[in-house]
Structure formats: C-alpha cells, structure tokens
Amino acid sequence: MKYLTEYRSPEVVEGLLKEINHTVTQPWTIMEVCGGQTHSLVKNGLIDMLPEKLSMVHGPGCPVCVTPQSLIDKAVWLAEKKGAILCSFGDMIRVPGYGKSLLEAKAAGADVRILYSPLEAVNIAKNNPDREVVFFAVGFETTAPANALSVLHAERQGLSNYSILTSHVLVPPAIEAIVNDPGNVVKGFLAAGHVCTIMGIHEYEPLVEKYKLPIVVTGFEPVDLLHGILMLVKQLEAGVYKLENQYSRVVEADGNPSARATIDKVFDIVDREWRGIAVIPKSGYVLKDAYAKYDANVKFDIPEAIRIEENECMAGEILRGKMKPFECKHFGKKCTPLHPLGAPMVSSEGACAAYYHFSNVLETSKEVAV
Amino acid sequence: MENNLMDKDIPASNFSLSCPMPKFDFDTINLGHGSGGILTQRLLNSGVFDVLKNDLLDDRHDGAVFEMPGKIAFSTDSYVVTPLFFPGGNIGDLAVNGTVNDLAMCGAVPKYLSLSFILEEGLAMEKFWEILQTIRKACDAAGVQVVTGDTKVVERGKGDQMFINTSGVGTVHALAKLGWKSLQADDYILINAPVAAHGIAIMSLRSGLEFETTIVSDSFPLHDTVKGLLDQFGEDIHFLRDATRGGLASVLNEIALDAKTGVDLRQRDIPLDEQVHGACEMLGLDPLYVANEGVFIAIVNKSIAATAVKYLQDNGWPFAAAIGNLTEEHKGKVILKSSIGGRRVVNMLPGEQLPRIC
Numbered sequence: 001m002k003y004l005t006e007y008r009s010p011e012v013v014e015g016l017l018k019e020i021n022h023t024v025t026q027p028w029t030i031m032e033v034c035g036g037q038t039h040s041l042v043k044n045g046l047i048d049m050l051p052e053k054l055s056m057v058h059g060p061g062c063p064v065c066v067t068p069q070s071l072i073d074k075a076v077w078l079a080e081k082k083g084a085i086l087c088s089f090g091d092m093i094r095v096p097g098y099g100k101s102l103l104e105a106k107a108a109g110a111d112v113r114i115l116y117s118p119l120e121a122v123n124i125a126k127n128n129p130d131r132e133v134v135f136f137a138v139g140f141e142t143t144a145p146a147n148a149l150s151v152l153h154a155e156r157q158g159l160s161n162y163s164i165l166t167s168h169v170l171v172p173p174a175i176e177a178i179v180n181d182p183g184n185v186v187k188g189f190l191a192a193g194h195v196c197t198i199m200g201i202h203e204y205e206p207l208v209e210k211y212k213l214p215i216v217v218t219g220f221e222p223v224d225l226l227h228g229i230l231m232l233v234k235q236l237e238a239g240v241y242k243l244e245n246q247y248s249r250v251v252e253a254d255g256n257p258s259a260r261a262t263i264d265k266v267f268d269i270v271d272r273e274w275r276g277i278a279v280i281p282k283s284g285y286v287l288k289d290a291y292a293k294y295d296a297n298v299k300f301d302i303p304e305a306i307r308i309e310e311n312e313c314m315a316g317e318i319l320r321g322k323m324k325p326f327e328c329k330h331f332g333k334k335c336t337p338l339h340p341l342g343a344p345m346v347s348s349e350g351a352c353a354a355y356y357h358f359s360n361v362l363e364t365s366k367e368v369a370v
Numbered sequence: 371m372e373n374n375l376m377d378k379d380i381p382a383s384n385f386s387l388s389c390p391m392p393k394f395d396f397d398t399i400n401l402g403h404g405s406g407g408i409l410t411q412r413l414l415n416s417g418v419f420d421v422l423k424n425d426l427l428d429d430r431h432d433g434a435v436f437e438m439p440g441k442i443a444f445s446t447d448s449y450v451v452t453p454l455f456f457p458g459g460n461i462g463d464l465a466v467n468g469t470v471n472d473l474a475m476c477g478a479v480p481k482y483l484s485l486s487f488i489l490e491e492g493l494a495m496e497k498f499w500e501i502l503q504t505i506r507k508a509c510d511a512a513g514v515q516v517v518t519g520d521t522k523v524v525e526r527g528k529g530d531q532m533f534i535n536t537s538g539v540g541t542v543h544a545l546a547k548l549g550w551k552s553l554q555a556d557d558y559i560l561i562n563a564p565v566a567a568h569g570i571a572i573m574s575l576r577s578g579l580e581f582e583t584t585i586v587s588d589s590f591p592l593h594d595t596v597k598g599l600l601d602q603f604g605e606d607i608h609f610l611r612d613a614t615r616g617g618l619a620s621v622l623n624e625i626a627l628d629a630k631t632g633v634d635l636r637q638r639d640i641p642l643d644e645q646v647h648g649a650c651e652m653l654g655l656d657p658l659y660v661a662n663e664g665v666f667i668a669i670v671n672k673s674i675a676a677t678a679v680k681y682l683q684d685n686g687w688p689f690a691a692a693i694g695n696l697t698e699e700h701k702g703k704v705i706l707k708s709s710i711g712g713r714r715v716v717n718m719l720p721g722e723q724l725p726r727i728c
Contacts, residue, residue, distance in 0.1 A: 004651065008709055008710055009710070010709060010710045010711055013710040013711065014711070042714065043708070043714055044708045044709075044710055044712045044714070045707075045708050045710075045711070045712015045713045045714045046710075046712050047712075048712065048713065049711070049712055090654075094721065116653070222710045222712075336720070337720035337721075338720045338721070356717070357715070357717050358714040358715055358716075358717075
C-alpha cells in the first residue's frame with residue numbers, strides 16, 4: 001500500500017535496528033507519548049528487537065485511559081436520560097466509570113451509538129429533532145478540530161438538540177507533569193505525530209529549553225518509530241537536546257492553521273483532571289461561554305458522580321512510565337480485557353491491553369534505566 | 371413450512387428465476403403470515419414452495435424422508451446479519467453457503483438443507499421475495515436442496531427484520547480423515563483466499579461508518595474445493611475450518627487451544643486485498659479478526675503443502691498460500707511473525723472489535 005508498505009519494509013527496519021544498536025552505549029529510558037505508538041511497537045514485535053540497554057516506557061497518550069471515571073459516569077447518566085442518544089467513539093464504550101460502562105448502559109436499553117465522526121452525530125441530531133443528542137468528545141488535540149467543527153455545524157443549522165460532553169486533554173502539559181514528577185526516569189520523548197499534525201511543533205520548544213529535554217516528533221509505522229528512536233538516542237548519546245521532526249511527511253512545523261483556528265474559536269484552555277495522574281494545570285479544552293449551550297455539562301443538570309477510592313489498578317504508575325504493564329501483580333491475572341481493573345487494559349490504545357493482546361508470553365522484563 | 375394445514379387447492383405456479391413477485395395481498399409481512407392460516411398458506415404456496423421447488427419439498431410433509439449413502443455429516447447455523455443486503459450478497463446466500471461450508475469442513479458433500487425463517491412483522495414482502503430467490507440461486511450453485519423448513523413471524527421490535535436458521539446433511543468423502551487427532555506436530559497451514567472482505571463489506575454499510583468501497587462479501591460455497599483437495603490428497607489433509615466469525619485469528623486460537631499445539635503464522639504470507647487492508651487501517655481494525663464467508667484453512671501434511679497450494683491456485687483460488695505451521699513450542703498460543711520480523715501473540719478477542727478514537 002502506497003505510503004504504508006515502505007514504512008513497514010523489513011530491510012529498512014533491519015538497517016535502523018543495526019544503527020540503533022551501534023549508537024546505544026549506555027542505558028536510556030525513553031517514552032513514546034501516544035498509545036498508537038505503543039501499540040505499533042508491541043504489535044510489530046519491535047520492543048523485543050531493541051537493544052537491552054534501551055527501555056521504552058509507555059506514555060499517557062491514550063485518551064480513553066486518562067478520561068476520569070466521573071466523566072464516564074456523566075456520559076452514562078446522559079445515555080440513560082429519557083429520549084437521549086449518546087454518541088461516542090468506539091473505544092470509550094467498554095470502559096467502566098465508578099458505576100457501569102456505556103456498553104452496559106446500551107445492553108440495558110440506552111441508545112448508545114458508536115461513530116467515527118462527530119459530524120455524524122450532528123446529522124443524527126438533525127434527523128431526530130425531538131431527541132437530545134450528545135457526543136462524548138474525548139481525545140487529544142487530534143480530535144479537537146472535528147469536535148469543534150461539530151459545534152459550529154450544529155450552530156449553523158440552528159440545532160438546539162445537539163451538545164458535547166467534552167474531556168479534551170493536551171499533550172505538552174502532560175509531558176511537563178511527567179518531567180516534573182519526583183521519580184521521573186524518562187530522559188527523552190517521542191512526541192505524538194498526529195497531535196503535531198494539528199498543533200505543529202513549536203509548542204514543544206519551551207519544554208526542550210526549560211528541561212534540556214530531547215524531543216522527537218514521531219510517526220506510527222515501524223520505520224517511523226525506529227527512526228524516531230534513533231534520532232532520540234543520537235541526541236542522548238551526544239549529550240545534546242533539541243526538537244526534531246521525524247514525521248515531516250505529515251507534520252508541518254506550523255501544524256494545520258485552519259484546524260487550530262477552529263479549536264481557538266470554540267474552546268478555552270482549562271485545568272483538567274487526568275485519570276490516575278492528577279489535575280494538570282492548563283491541560284484541557286472546554287467550550288467557550290459563547291458556545292455554552294452546546295456544552296452538555298452546562299445544558300443538563302448532571303449529578304456529580306459518587307467517587308469511589310481508586311481500586312487496585314496501577315494506571316497512574318503505568319501512564320507516567322514508572323511501571324511496565326507486566327510488572328503489575330494483577331496483569332493477566334486479576335486484570336484482563338474481559339475483567340479490567342482499569343482503563344489501560346480496556347482501550348485499544350492502552351499500554352496494558354497492548355501487552356495483553358500482543359506479547360503476554362514474549363515480553364521479558366527489562367530493567368528500567370534510571 | 372409446517373404444511374399440515376396446507377390448502378392443497380391453492381395452485382403453485384411454475385417458478386422461474388425471472389419470475390416477478392406474485393401478489394401476496396400485503397406489501398409487508400404481518401403476524402397473520404405466521405398464524406398457520408390462509409395468509410401462511412398463500413405465503414408458502416406462492417412464495418417459499420414455488421421458489422424452492424423440488425421433489426422432496428413437494429411432498430409437503432412435516433419433515434423430509436430420504437436415503438443417504440455412507441457416513442453422514444450434520445450441521446446447523448443461524449444467520450442474524452445486519453443489514454440484510456450488503457455488497458456481494460444478502461442473508462439468503464449466507465444462510466445457504468454458511469451451512470454448506472460447515473458441512474464441507476467436515477469433509478462432506480452437502481446434499482439437503484432445512485430452512486427456518488423468523489420474520490419480523492413489517493418486513494417488506496419485496497425483500498422477502500428477493501432473499502428467497504437468492505436462496506434458490508445459492509442452492510443451485512451449491513448443488514443442494516431445501517427439503518424441509520418453517521416460517522414464524524414475531525411482533526415488530528422483537529426481531530431484526532429476518533433471522534434464518536439452516537441445517538444440513540451431506541455424505542462424508544471416503545478419503546476424509548479430518549479432526550484434531552489427525553494433526554501432526556509440523557503440519558502446514560494453508561489458506562484459500564484473502565481475508566477480511568466479508569466483514570469490511572458489511573461494515574461499510576453500518577450506520578455511522580458508511581464509506582464508499584467496491585469491496586464485496588466473499589460468501590462462496592467451498593465444498594467443491596474441499597472435495598477436490600480430498601480427491602487429490604486424501605488423508606494428508608488433516609483438518610479443515612472456515613474462518614467465519616472472529617476471523618482467522620479466532621479460528622487458529624481455537625485450534626491451538628483444542629489441539630494443545632502451538633501455531634506459528636507469517637504475516638507477510640497472509641493474503642489481504644489492498645482495498646480491504648486500507649479500510650482496516652482507516653477503521654483501526656485488525657484484518658485477522660474480521661469475519662469471512664468464503665475463506666477456509668486447511669492443515670495438511672508438510673510433504674504435500676506446496677502441491678496443495680498449487681492445486682488451490684489452479685482451481686479458482688489464485689491467492690491461496692501457506693501461511694504458517696503447527697509447532698510443539700508455545701502450546702496453546704498463536705504467534706505471528708510480523709512482516710518486519712518481530713513476533714507477537716495473536717490472542718482471542720475479548721469482545722467485539724471496537725473502532726479507535728484516533
């Protein structure tokens with residue numbers, strides 16, 4: 001497949017692996033930020049092909065994993081509201097809140113629909129004028145423009161029965177939180193390519209300077225990932241820090257200005273709770289006051305979720321790269337995709353699910369370099 | 371077709387495949403069509419019996435009585451596909467080919483089918499008619515006959531337009547010695563055709579996911595191919611299984627678990643149509659788990675693997691390939707060697723494959 005097979009070429013992969021092996025002389029721990037990258041690494045068996053001294057830890061870039069349980073409870077409450085249609089991306093529906101999951105609500109009779117695009121939800125609202133349609137707008141900067149656009153479309157069409165339950169999170173503040181964590185072991189980051197497709201790369205420059213931190217914006221195919229890793233370890237071994245763009249065939253330095261303008265028009269930046277991590281300052285989007293009537297949180301009087309103490313899930317440790325999925329005592333035993341203790345085992349981008357699905361007998365525990 | 375109440379005076383017209391739909395009094399199925407009364411009789415006489423006409427069915431008894439030679443294979447399956455019509459077919463050919471293929475995987479040549487409809491009140495008569503005709507065409511293509519059946523109607527909202535159950539019997543090939551016990555430690559795994567087309571064709575029509583594609587379902591009767599393989603290679607064919615629900619990955623996992631063997635797969639050898647591959651990439655689905663309706667795997671003696679692949683390629687399956695082998699290592703696990711040389715476990719799916727966020 002054009003633009004795909006060449007980035008999965010065994011010959012190129014072999015060459016890059018050789019060069020990485022040749023470059024790495026001391027132990028390094030690096031983090032791939034995006035769950036899509038984690039899955040590609042594990043699914044293609046790359047983790048086991050990297051040198052022993054190089055330890056990959058898996059970052060918080062899984063929107064499903066970092067969406068607070070209280071918000072899922074809100075989505076379930078909306079789904080169960082009489083006459084409502086709750087639309088969601090597929091990944092979200094299996095994750096339980098403090099109460100049930102959207103999948104369980106659907107089984108019990110709620111009208112929960114899996115969509116690929118929020119614009120489809122606007123169409124559903126248009127075709128069902130007597131029903132409230134809510135889109136569960138989760139994701140990083142990547143999905144924000146489409147969600148913002150759905151609000152603008154609803155406004156243009158004069159729809160009063162469309163709203164979004166937003167839980168957008170932002171990558172740079174999360175990287176900063178990880179770097180500032182007292183026990184941080186991560187020495188360099190592979191930034192998430194598709195987020196940068198929207199946002200560009202400039203917002204990472206302050207992080208590179210402030211924390212003397214090598215960051216390489218990286219794609220998702222095996223060749224992309226190995227190329228990004230090679231660029232990162234070259235910096236680390238040379239003792240330099242800079243921002244580089246491995247994914248330049250997709251990511252422009254300025255990102256996508258019209259998508260960014262759409263985001264800026266509709267969203268404000270706010271402090272946001274990240275499941276298993278903390279409230280991170282200025283790390284999320286909320287609808288501006290001018291669009292408050294499309295904000296499900298404002299439109300409906302949703303009861304606050306009853307918070308239950310976090311269970312035995314080590315999601316916080318996993319998402320900050322302090323623990324590998326297979327190091328968790330519950331991994332594959334008490335916690336499986338069928339009976340998950342937490343979101344990383346459920347989501348298709350979750351690190352625990354990646355290891356469970358693709359490498360549960362192959363992974364050998366490598367030391368995390370400190 | 372519980373026809374003991376049948377009014378024999380209502381004449382059955384001569385059926386041809388170009389027949390326009392007969393007049394059924396109603397444009398849609400209603401509860402009366404399942405009551406056993408006059409509406410049922412009209413539906414059966416002018417519809418089902420007429421379209422599916424054959425000597426055994428024409429006996430119009432509660433069941434069919436016939437003789438079968440040799441060892442018999444018997445199988446049943448229910449069909450609940452949404453939507454009823456999809457690129458490359460409809461629920462009708464699925465219901466015939468599905469059971470035909472289950473029998474074929476037993477090494478049998480299918481002969482007779484039963485056919486049960488559960489219809490939802492409100493189903494358009496035109497749809498019913500079209501599906502009936504498709505069933506007849508599929509039966510003719512597969513060389514099988516529907517010899518007994520049943521029609522029930524449920525209230526609106528209690529079914530999804532139409533469910534079909536078919537059961538079938540066939541005579542097992544004299545040289546067939548198929549099953550777990552025939553497997554050998556170093557057997558090769560062959561596949562006849564590219565994976566994932568059926569599931570993607572269906573998904574292209576699902577609400578919220580619509581996309582334009584020329585991908586069509588691969589629904590196809592496999593028994594002629596199986597018969598050919600058994601004629602040629604006899605006991606060297608050790609195991610057959612069609613990779614329907616859950617796709618290739620699920621079938622291989624079942625084999626690994628049930629036969630307590632390891633399975634090694636080579637990603638680069640698994641045939642995959644480029645358009646199907648593209649759709650899977652776009653939707654975030656793994657083609658190994660996507661359903662097929664005309665794909666089967668044959669686990670065969672290593673010594674005949676290359677010849678058997680050649681046989682398949684020369685007999686209508688140009689993309690047939692050897693995709694892996696059994697192994698005494700990692701028993702109970704399917705391990706895929708990725709195209710770039712890495713290795714990963716291919717597990718059972720914990721539920722439905724869900725589309726990703728980004």
